[in-house]
Every structure is written in structure tokens, then in C-alpha cells.
Amino acid sequence: MTVSPCVNGVSANGDRVLIIGATGFMGQFVAQASLDSGKPTYVLLRSFPSCLLKAKATKAFEDQGAIILFGAMENEELMEKILKDHEIDIVISASVPAY
Numbered sequence: 001m002t003v004s005p006c007v008n009g010v011s012a013n014g015d016r017v018l019i020i021g022a023t024g025f026m027g028q029f030v031a032q033a034s035l036d037s038g039k040p041t042y043v044l045l046r047s048f049p050s051c052l053l054k055a056k057a058t059k060a061f062e063d064q065g066a067i068i069l070f071g072a073m074e075n076e077e078l079m080e081k082i083l084k085d086h087e088i089d090i091v092i093s094a095s096v097p098a099y
């Protein structure tokens with residue numbers, strides 16, 4: 001799991017957080033913690049989950065105010081656009097890198 005960037009280890013509550021892998025085992029805890037902390041929380045999904053449990057988790061995040069975005073983290077152009085358009089301050093990846 002990677003976290004970036006963290007300015008001086010401190011972030012204000014208004015920081016916008018983008019979470020990659022939020023439907024995963026670890027990512028669900030991370031996304032919930034971000035929402036619980038009151039930070040504007042964005043979730044990047046490759047597609048809407050077909051798995052019922054992941055779909056329920058996604059809906060629950062959305063109901064708590066998370067913004068759901070679609071795309072692959074490997075798409076550099078898209079990632080740059082997301083970071084810029086949504087003024088994302090913090091990116092947390094709880095995804096499993098493909099080897």
C-alpha cells in the first residue's frame with residue numbers, strides 16, 4: 001500500500017483524498033477512515049463492481065458522500081486529469097499491482 005503525498009505528515013481536514021482499490025480488503029478500511037475523518041473522499045474504480053459485496057461497499061461509500069470515479073490507475077493521462085480536475089491533495093493506493 002502506498003500513500004502520497006503527505007505534507008509534513010499533517011493534512012488539514014479539507015484535503016481531498018483519492019483512494020485506489022477502495023473495493024478491496026484493505027481499501028475498504030482506508031476509504032471508511034477517510035469518510036469518517038470528514039475528508040472529501042474520491043474513489044477510483046475500474047468499473048462498477050459486478051461482485052455483490054464490492055457493489056454494496058461502493059454504494060455505502062457513495063451514500064456517505066464519496067465521489068465515485070471510473071478509470072484505470074495505469075492511465076497516466078486520466079490520472080493527471082483526475083488529480084487536476086478534482087484538486088486531489090492525497091492519493092492512497094490500496095490496490096494490488098499487477099506483475
Ligand SMILES: NC(=O)c1ccc[n+]([C@@H]2O[C@H](COP(=O)([O-])OP(=O)(O)OC[C@H]3O[C@@H](n4cnc5c(N)ncnc54)[C@H](OP(=O)(O)O)[C@@H]3O)[C@@H](O)[C@H]2O)c1
Binds near residue numbers: 024044049096
Ligand atoms: N489483505 C491483507 O491482509 C494485507 C495486509 C497488509 C498489506 N496488504 C497490502 O494492501 C494492498 C491491498 O491488498 P488487499 O488484500 O486489500 O487486495 P484486494 O482485496 O485484492 O483489493 C485490491 C483492490 O485493488 C483494486 N485494483 C487492482 N488493480 C487495480 C488497477 N490496476 N487499477 C485500479 N484498481 C485496482 C481492486 O479492484 P477490482 O475490484 O476492480 O479488482 C481492489 O479494489 C496490497 O498492496 C497488499 O499487499 C494487504
